[in-house]
Amino acid sequence: MTATPDPVYMRFLPAIEDALREHWGSHLDSAPEALRHMVAYHMGWEDNATIRGKRIRPALVLSVVDACGKDWVAAMPAAVAVEWLHNFSLIHDDIQDQSELRHGRETLWKRWGIPQAINTGDTVFTLAFLALANLGKNHPDGVVSQLVSTLSGTCLRLTEGQHLDLLFESQTDVSEMEYLRMIGGKTAALLGCCMKMGAILGHRSVKQQLLLEKFGSELGLAFQIQDDCLGLWGSEIKTGKSTGSDLTTGKKTLPILYAMSTSGPFKSAWQTDHSSPGGIQSLLVLLGETNSYAYAKSLIQKYSDYARIALKEAFRDDPTASQPLEALITQLVDREA
Amino acid sequence: MTATPDPVYMRFLPAIEDALREHWGSHLDSAPEALRHMVAYHMGWEDNATIRGKRIRPALVLSVVDACGKDWVAAMPAAVAVEWLHNFSLIHDDIQDQSELRHGRETLWKRWGIPQAINTGDTVFTLAFLALANLGKNHPDGVVSQLVSTLSGTCLRLTEGQHLDLLFESQTDVSEMEYLRMIGGKTAALLGCCMKMGAILGHRSVKQQLLLEKFGSELGLAFQIQDDCLGLWGSEIKTGKSTGSDLTTGKKTLPILYAMSTSGPFKSAWQTDHSSPGGIQSLLVLLGETNSYAYAKSLIQKYSDYARIALKEAFRDDPTASQPLEALITQLVDREA
Numbered sequence: 001m002t003a004t005p006d007p008v009y010m011r012f013l014p015a016i017e018d019a020l021r022e023h024w025g026s027h028l029d030s031a032p033e034a035l036r037h038m039v040a041y042h043m044g045w046e047d048n049a050t051i052r053g054k055r056i057r058p059a060l061v062l063s064v065v066d067a068c069g070k071d072w073v074a075a076m077p078a079a080v081a082v083e084w085l086h087n088f089s090l091i092h093d094d095i096q097d098q099s100e101l102r103h104g105r106e107t108l109w110k111r112w113g114i115p116q117a118i119n120t121g122d123t124v125f126t127l128a129f130l131a132l133a134n135l136g137k138n139h140p141d142g143v144v145s146q147l148v149s150t151l152s153g154t155c156l157r158l159t160e161g162q163h164l165d166l167l168f169e170s171q172t173d174v175s176e177m178e179y180l181r182m183i184g185g186k187t188a189a190l191l192g193c194c195m196k197m198g199a200i201l202g203h204r205s206v207k208q209q210l211l212l213e214k215f216g217s218e219l220g221l222a223f224q225i226q227d228d229c230l231g232l233w234g235s236e237i238k239t240g241k242s243t244g245s246d247l248t249t250g251k252k253t254l255p256i257l258y259a260m261s262t263s264g265p266f267k268s269a270w271q272t273d274h275s276s277p278g279g280i281q282s283l284l285v286l287l288g289e290t291n292s293y294a295y296a297k298s299l300i301q302k303y304s305d306y307a308r309i310a311l312k313e314a315f316r317d318d319p320t321a322s323q324p325l326e327a328l329i330t331q332l333v334d335r336e337a
Numbered sequence: 338m339t340a341t342p343d344p345v346y347m348r349f350l351p352a353i354e355d356a357l358r359e360h361w362g363s364h365l366d367s368a369p370e371a372l373r374h375m376v377a378y379h380m381g382w383e384d385n386a387t388i389r390g391k392r393i394r395p396a397l398v399l400s401v402v403d404a405c406g407k408d409w410v411a412a413m414p415a416a417v418a419v420e421w422l423h424n425f426s427l428i429h430d431d432i433q434d435q436s437e438l439r440h441g442r443e444t445l446w447k448r449w450g451i452p453q454a455i456n457t458g459d460t461v462f463t464l465a466f467l468a469l470a471n472l473g474k475n476h477p478d479g480v481v482s483q484l485v486s487t488l489s490g491t492c493l494r495l496t497e498g499q500h501l502d503l504l505f506e507s508q509t510d511v512s513e514m515e516y517l518r519m520i521g522g523k524t525a526a527l528l529g530c531c532m533k534m535g536a537i538l539g540h541r542s543v544k545q546q547l548l549l550e551k552f553g554s555e556l557g558l559a560f561q562i563q564d565d566c567l568g569l570w571g572s573e574i575k576t577g578k579s580t581g582s583d584l585t586t587g588k589k590t591l592p593i594l595y596a597m598s599t600s601g602p603f604k605s606a607w608q609t610d611h612s613s614p615g616g617i618q619s620l621l622v623l624l625g626e627t628n629s630y631a632y633a634k635s636l637i638q639k640y641s642d643y644a645r646i647a648l649k650e651a652f653r654d655d656p657t658a659s660q661p662l663e664a665l666i667t668q669l670v671d672r673e674a
Contacts, residue, residue, distance in 0.1 A: 027493065035500045092459060096452035099543050115433035118455055119499050122429060125459070129466055133486035141478035148469035156364065157461040162456045163372045276395040 007331040009059035012072065012079075016058045019076045019282040020083060021045060027130055031123075038120045039127075042091060042108055051103040053090075056332070057194050063328065064198025064212060067321050075201040077134040078147060082194050084128035085151065089119035089158055096166060102243040125155075138199070140160075146200050154193035172271070174252050176261070180221065188220030205313070211314035215307050215325070222303035222333045228253035229296050232287070247283055250274050254299065255292040263290045276302025304329050344668040346396035346662040349409065349416075353395045356383060356413045357420060364467055368460075375457045379428060379445055388440040390427075395420040400665065401549060404658050412538040415484060419531050421465035422488065426495055428458035433503060462492075476538070483537050491530035498522025509608070509635070511589050511633075513598070517558065518585025522593075524564075525557030541651070548577050548651035552662070555644035559670045561635045565590035566633050569624070584620055587611050591636065592629040600627045614628040641666050 020043065028036045037046060058079030062072040093099070094107040095117055101107060109117035132151060136144050164182040168174045195216030199209040212302035231246030232255055246253065260267040266286040273279030307329055315322035357380065358496035365373045373577060395416030399409040430436070431444040432454055438444060446454035469488060473481050501519040505511045532553030536546040568583030569592055583590065597604040603623040610616030644666055652659035 031493070032504070033499050034504065035497060088459075092455050096455060114451070115503050116500065118433060119496050119503065122462070123493065123496040123500075125462060126489055126496060129485060129489035130493065133482060133489055136479075136482045136486075139480050142473075144485065145470060145473045145478050145481040148466060148481065149473075152463055152466035154472055156368070156460065156467065159456050159460040159463060160368050160372060160569050162459075163369050163453065166452050166456065167369070167371065303468050 003117060007059075008327050009056070009063045012059045012062045013055055014082070015073070015076070015077055016055050016062070017104070019075050020055075020058075023077075023080050023127065023131055024135075028123075029126060035120065035123060038108060038112060039124060041111075042087065042102075042120070043125070044103060047105070049103065049105060053083075053087070053103075057082060057086050057190060060191065060194040060328070061198045061201075062337050063325060064195050065202045066219070067325050068199065068202025068204055069321065070202045074138045075198070077131045078197045078201055080274050081128045081131040081147075082190065082197065083306050084124050084131060085155065085158075086190060088121050088125040088128065091117060091124060093162070094163070095121075104168075104227070105229060143200060147197055150193055150196055150200070154189050157185040157189035160184075161187070161189065168252055173323065174257055176254070176257060179252070179254055179257055183221060183224040184217070187224040188217040191220035191223065192217030199314075208314045209312045214310040215314060218303045218307035218310060219329060219332065222300045222307065222329075225254050225303070226298055226335065228255055229293070229300075232256075233293065247274055247280050247287075255296045258288040259287050259292045262292075266322075269316075300333060304333050340585060344396075345664050346393070346400045349396045349399045350392055352410070352413070353392050353399070353416055353420070356417050357392075357395075360414075360417050360464065360468055360471075364464060365460075372457065372460060375445060375453065376451060376461060376615055378442075378448075379424065379439075379457070379461070381440060384442070385404070386440065386442060390420075390440075392420060394423050394527060397528065397531040397553070397665070398535045398538075400662060401532050402539045404652070404662050405536065405539025405541055406658065407539045411475045412535070414468045415534045417532035418465045418484075419449035419527065419534065421461050421468060422492065422495075425458050425462040425465065426499070428454060428461060430499070430666060432458075433499070480537060484534055487530055487533055487537070491526050494522040494526035496522075498526065500522070505589055507579060510597075511594055513591070514593060516589070516591055516594055520558060520561040521554070524561040525554040528560065529554030530555035536651075545651045548647050551647040552644050554667065555640045555647060556666060559644065559666075562591050562633055562637050562640070563670050563672065565592055566630070566637075569593075570630065584611055584617050584624075592624070592633045595632050596624050596627040596629040599629075603627060637670060641670050 023040060024036075024043070024045075028039065040046040041049075061079040061082055062075060063154065065072045065075040083225065090102070091108055095109045096104060097115055098109055100110045107117075108120055112120075129148070132144060132147050135147065162183050164178065165186055168178070168182065192213040193216070196213035198210050199212040204212065228246075230249070231253060247256075256270070260270060263286060266283070266289075269279070269283055269286055274283055308326065311322055311325055311329075312319070315325075361373075361376060361380070361382075365376065376385040378386075398416040398419055399412060402412040414475045427439070428445055431439060432446045432451055436444055437447045445457055446452075449457075465488065466485070469481060469484050472484065498519050498521065501515070502523055505515070505519065529550040530553070533546050534548035536549040541549065565583070568588070568590060583648075586595075593607070597607060600623060602624075603620070606616070606620055606623055611620055645663065648659055648662055648666075649656070
């Protein structure tokens, strides 16, 4: 058995965590104490958190800047901005989905109530733009304006995706195209944004910026469908044997939608009962009889390939430099958690 | 009887409304239809709205640019940005306060549920920053960066103020200083932001920008305390006779806090009952026996004076140009709705 190598972006993580804490400390130094604490609690910095977010998105920004041969340290405010944006969306998602736990601890709304949690999400959203405003110190002014445009365009895609996700909860039939539009906004847009920001700060041409954005958004689609698979087939993903943990929430993920559109018995069982233990058990059996797992895997492969092609094109003149980014595809998409 | 003259900023309002709608239409043209509609509904553009927001804040931005002798049309994206920001805060406030009506119609959360309303607020928040990114076309890049820094700094103050406002609901004693800190963030910071943005786009020096920001924030304090008085003494404000409409909500506004700190009987009646008709009636009598109305009016006078001094200093070299802005003080603070 060979050990899985650490993701290529691991070396950026300690500096990212320091920069996030420094940014939080400096901007909220005169904020009400409880508000400062709520942000720190969510980020896993206070109240004995044992697990934190993986900080993948800021690491992607820095990985691209580094691959472009530019100083990743000077790009840190952009990395911090995308992590704040991601966390704002988690805080509001948890309220919207009524999720009571995140990283094994009570979510903000569960602990401090919905009104304060909405507001803390808004504070964290604001921190994203405050971070970008900081970039003016080390970069030409035009860069700030491009990054604000990129980040706010991404926020819009995020909220469009979230709107659809909420809508789908009460919509009986959701097509694969509708689903892809939803995750395109909710997950892929932010990964595309990370890569595009890295390309802007890496002084790449507009064409290369767009190609790297495409690299990120295709990777985002693959990443999300892998997430859907993990939710259904858990850590036993390699065997394809379902553990079904995501079935209980009734979330309409890609494998579920595929099973619904190809299997009458699955669809009718889904519409009848996906909350009782017996219902889950029978859904698992029916899901196993569909081609859902293989279909989801084929989509992951397809979007990973698209990501690889866009990346290659972006680094046409310097293929060696793109290798750490290519490694990301496997590391992010074949992950098991 | 003399008719009250129209506020000096009235002439900007039709152009502001057009710009807001145009910005909404262009940015949300590919958004899900229901999301587009929710934003339009809140803004009073669809579903037979009879009353809309007054659009005071964007008009303030343009009034300052105009007073500085610059082209107010080119400053429109900044005006649009502050109006989006204000509306984002209204959408989330309505959820947090469980307000069911705004401008005589159901609030977003009441009509579409809390999850979609939170998300629509986030969309509107995003539109504010998207508007600023647009400014790059007609202004030097450095201006965008300054405006993003100003707007995001203001958002942070807004959420700090909102945090305190929510906290005060369950806090027995709130001091005048705590209250001023809260409205300083929740109301005054955005008015200061409007004036500062106008000064930046009016090409004023950093010193003048800060003086105009102070003009706005002092005006904001006066504006909010006037709002508190309107909530208690309504349209009969000139007589000082209380109609008490705000008493039923139990909101700790400045006049209430003053009455609590100076009248033992009022404080004890407040803590006992401020929801039954009898309770309200007796609170009104006790409030009338305090010096609360005169005290609130003295604070409004004080902050209006501070605003006037800052404005004079900002336009030291060109006092005539500041006259329309000085007129704003009376028009905004002495308003009756």
